[in-house]
Amino acid sequence: MTETRTNDDATDQRLRLLVGLVVVFGTGAAAAITAYAIAHPQPIPSLAVLATMTLLVVIANRVRIYVRLRSTLDISTWGEIPVLVGLVLLPAPWVVLCAVIGATIVKLLTWRGPMKTVFAIAKESLTASAAAWVFIALGVQPSLTDPPLTIVETTLALCAAILVDQLAYLPVMATSTGSSIRKAALHNLGIKLVGYLFRLGTALLMIGVLASDLSLLVLLVVPLVVACMHLWQSRSVRTREERESWQRLAKATDELNAVDLTQVLHSATTRAAQIFSAAEAAIDLPGAGRTVRATESQILSDGPLGRDPAPRYETTVDLVAHDGSVRVGVLRLRFGGVVRLTEVEQYKLRTFASAICTAIRNAEAYAELARIAAENAHAASHDPLTGLANRRRLYDRADQLLQAAGHDGMFALLLIDLNHFKEVNDTLGHAAGDDVLRQVANRLRDSAAPGDLVARLGGDEFAVLLTGLPTPALANHRATGMLAALDPGIEVEGMKITVEAAGGIALAAGTGSVEELMRRADIAMYQAKRSCEPTVVYAHARDTADLERLMLTGELRRAVAEHEFNVDFQPIVDLGTGEVVAAEALARWHHPDQGSLTPVQFLETVERSGQLPAFADAVLEQSLIAMQSWREAGFDLPVAVNVSPRSLLDPTFPEAVLARLGRHEVPPNRLILELTETLTISQLDVVERTLAELRNAGVRLAIDDFGTGVSSLSVLSRIPVHQLKIDREFVAAVETSTEAAAVIRTTVDLARNLHLTVIAEGVESEPQRRALWELGCLAGQGQLFARPYSAARFLGVLQRGSGGQPGVLAAALHDAGSVVRLPVRRASGGGHTPLPHLPA
Structure with missing residues (x-):
């Protein structure tokens, strides 16, 4: 606002200077015309004539046409007409005197401040004097009784008056409005010229009437003509101004x-x-x-x-x-x-x-x-916890670098995994674990070189794209520096903890995919963990995926395309009655050279190869086809399918599962997805939303190998599952180990309180079956009942049954009168899950 006040003050100073110049010139003009009157004495008109002349000047100056020009009004009057007419009737000095007096009266009646009043009077003195000097220079002899016909003289006098008026007016107007003199002069120029012509015509008409012998009646008509011309000009000016104003408004609205x-x-x-x-x-x-x-x-x-x-x-x-x-x-x-x-x-x-x-x-x-x-x-490409890039953005950026390989130097992928991070979650809780992850992310981000991309892949796994590497050796140097940034202790909830990490580095080759780059970094990272080194650079010769596994990796695409992956099914049995209540799908790779391979032999290779989505889709497809065939034969059994945590990181996974269920017309509650607890906890914050979407749709969830990890309760508190599967290690020792029996009993009690079903894996003998049943475990699976079969053979086993009872694979542990049958429990997905018998 100080700037505004300064500008206003500067404008006022310039205006005062210009007005002062006009006043000086106006005073000089009045003095000059006075000196002429003294040097050339002429008859003095009567007071009545002078009063009439002054009155006409007042009237002519009060009849105005207003044209707005920025912050002021461009006022057009008829003040020149009485001066021009008066010059043919009266001596020039007296006409100038009457014009100045008339202008003074008008300005006093319309007072707008001393500076504007003085300026208007001085300007009137200049314009009237200019017209008067033209008449004097041309030798016009005024006369009240015999006025001369002065067409040329009047025209020249009007031009002189207009010129002097504009020379005095335009600089003041331009300064006042902040525009240029040229712009002020050209504003409404056409209308102004027409007005000048009208005034000239009116003045000549009146002089012509005065110089002729026409009657006084004709002279009285002249004011009416002048009034009509004034009204016409006023209306024309205002109409044009309004039209232009609305046009400017329309244009401004469009802008x-x-x-x-x-x-x-x-x-x-x-x-x-x-x-x-x-x-x-x-x-x-x-x-x-x-x-x-x-x-x-x-x-x-x-x-x-x-x-x-x-x-x-x-x-x-x-x-x-x-x-x-x-x-x-x-x-x-x-x-x-x-x-x-x-x-x-x-x-x-x-x-x-x-x-x-x-x-x-x-x-x-x-x-x-x-x-x-x-x-x-930003949310789609960044991790919500740490603000780092997520897996999707990392893959996109790595793909761009691969396509532009060689243009900006080499690049490498550094995969970082925190050691023993689960202990932080289990000891201090997930809030403290999140705090640690945020501090780790900040340190990695701060230590990264310009152009590097730091990302969080999920859980305690981070990745860094090391870009602009002039030599391969610099990748290990830069990675070591980043991991060294984690050495200072991290304070969490008043405790200072040390964070250790292992890093695997994979240099980007000239060809290959992002998945292959990630696989190599993953291998190098696990090498670093095993060797207790901070970082390891991937080397083909030291690839822990030996020749056989490398061969499997190369053959995976063919295996998926040619349906070499088959699914066998193992029944899940009611321990009390021996009745089959569900089945678990177990994938097998029937390799043409190496025979039947179990998931233990190939699943890690599948996860690192980029073929996991196709593999998971094939397993689910075969499982649903088997369910349809059993249902048509009269056995409506749910099927449990193992799912990799890496699949749950895919945001499209739930949609794909539900779409395939819909195509096969299988209710969602007939599908059970088994999650490996030891793998899931490290990815828990990432997969929660995916699992919630599946569960809300009706798909049931189970935790496999429950009890083998140290975070079982953490899993249950965050993942709303339906079933717990006791690991076979506890089942094998249930007869001989009181600790194993205690774990199973505790799991069963926990499941009952949470309304969950417990299934024991690896039941191999009748004593194990009875011990589990007595501990309260309701269902189990293992070699005691049946080994895994193909879908067709599984159906045959169901139809054949045991003792001529279809769907029953073992004799009951009790008589019918010694058990209490509990009603079926509604599952959250809308279906219902039959509960096996409980001991009476």
């Missing part, structure tokens, strides 16, 4: 159709100054704490909310919607003087303010949508 708020505000302020002829326009946005000020030609400021504490000649209007429901700010118009807007101008101002309000709201809405889109895009 407001922008999505950038700054562009809207800048356009609105400059157009407001132009449309309403303001010296300055400003928009205040209290909500955004922002003010934009501008003139017609430039932006003056755009910054924090503020305004001149004492604004002069200012008009304000609220920026509100058409219905007045929303107010976003204020539009302020500053003028160079007192301005009263007409009713039409006020309507235009409200209309423009409403358009500005709409444009601001649209721009703010677009900015909010852009912000939300940016947040969504």
Whole structure:
């Protein structure tokens, strides 16, 4: 606001200087005409004639045509006509005197401050003197009784008066409005020229009537003609001004159709100054704490909310919607003087303010949508816990680097896994674990070189794309430096803990995929863990995936395409009755050279090869086909399918599973997804949403190998499962180990309290079966009942049964009268799960 006050003061100084020059010249003109009168004495007109002449000057100067020019009004009058007519009737000095007196009377009646009044009087003295000197120079002899016909003289006198008037007026107008003299001169030039011609014609007409012998009646008609011409000119000027104003308003409204708020505000302020002829326009946005000020030609400021504490000649209007429901700010118009807007101008101002309000709201809405889109895009490519890039962004960036290999130097992938991180979660809780992960992420980010991409893949696994490597050796050097940043202890909940990590480095080859690069880094990372080294660079010769596994990796794509993966099924049996209640799907790779391979032999290779989605899809497809065939034969059994934690990291996995269930018309509650507890806990925060989506759809969840990890309760607290499967190690020792029996009993009690089903794996003998049943375990699977079969043989086993009972694979442990049959329990997915018998 200090800047505004300084500019105003400078403008006032220039105006005072220009007005002072006009006053000096006006005074000089009056003195010169007075000296001429003294040197050339002429008869003094009567007081009545002089009074009449002065009255005509007052009347002519009061009849005005207003044309707004920025912050002031360009006023066009008929003041030249009485002066021109008076010069053919009276001596020039007396005409100038009457003109000055008449102008003084008019300005006193319409007082607008001393400077404007003095300027107007001095300018009138100049213009009247200019016309008078033309008549004097041309030797015109005025006469009341016999006025001369002065067509040429009157024309030249009018031109001189107009020229002097504009020379005095334009510099002052340009300074006052902040525009150029040329722009002020050209404003409404056409209308001005027409007005000059009308005034010249009127003056010549009156002089012609006075110089002729026409009757006084004709002379009385002249004022009527003048009045008609004045009305016509006034209407023409205002019509044209209104048309141009509405055109400017329409153009300005079109310019407001922008999505950038700054562009809207800048356009609105400059157009407001132009449309309403303001010296300055400003928009205040209290909500955004922002003010934009501008003139017609430039932006003056755009910054924090503020305004001149004492604004002069200012008009304000609220920026509100058409219905007045929303107010976003204020539009302020500053003028160079007192301005009263007409009713039409006020309507235009409200209309423009409403358009500005709409444009601001649209721009703010677009900015909010852009912000939300940016947040969504950021969320899709960043880890929500640490803010690092996620797996998707890492893969995209690595793929771009692979495609541009060789242009910006080498790059490598560093895979980092924190050692013993589960102990932090289990001891201090997940909140403390999250805090550790955030601090680790910050240290890795801070130690990364410019251009490197640090990502969190999930759980305690991080990855870094090391870019711009001039030599391969620099990758290990840079990776070692990043892991060294983790050496200082991390303080969590008042405790200082040490974080150790292992890193595997894979240099990007000229060809290959991101999956292969990740596989190699993964292998190197596990080498680092086994060798207790901080980092290991992948080397083909030291690949822990030996020749056989490398061969398997190369043959996986063919195996998936040619359906070499088959699924066998092992029944899950009610321990009390021997009735089959479900089946577990177990994948087998029937390798043409190496025979039947179990998941233990190939699953890790599948997970690292990039073929996991196709493999998981094939296993699920065969399982659903088997379920259909059994259902058609009268055995509606749910099937449990093992799922890899890496599959749960795929956001499209739930959709793919549910789509395949729909194609086979299998209810979701007939599918059980088994999760390996020891693998799931490290990825828990990543897979929770995926598992929740599947469970909400009706798919049941089970935790495999329950009790083998140290975080079983943590898993149950965060993953709403339906079943627990006791690991075969506890089952094998249930007869001989009191500790194993205690673990099983505790698991059963926990399951009962949580309304879960417990299934024992690896039941090999009748004593094991009875011991498990007595401990409260309801179901089991193992060689005692049946080994895994193909889908067709499994159906045959069901149909054949035991002792001629289809669907029963073992004799009951009790008589029918010694058990209590519990009602079936509704599953969350909408189906129901039959519970085996409990001992009476």
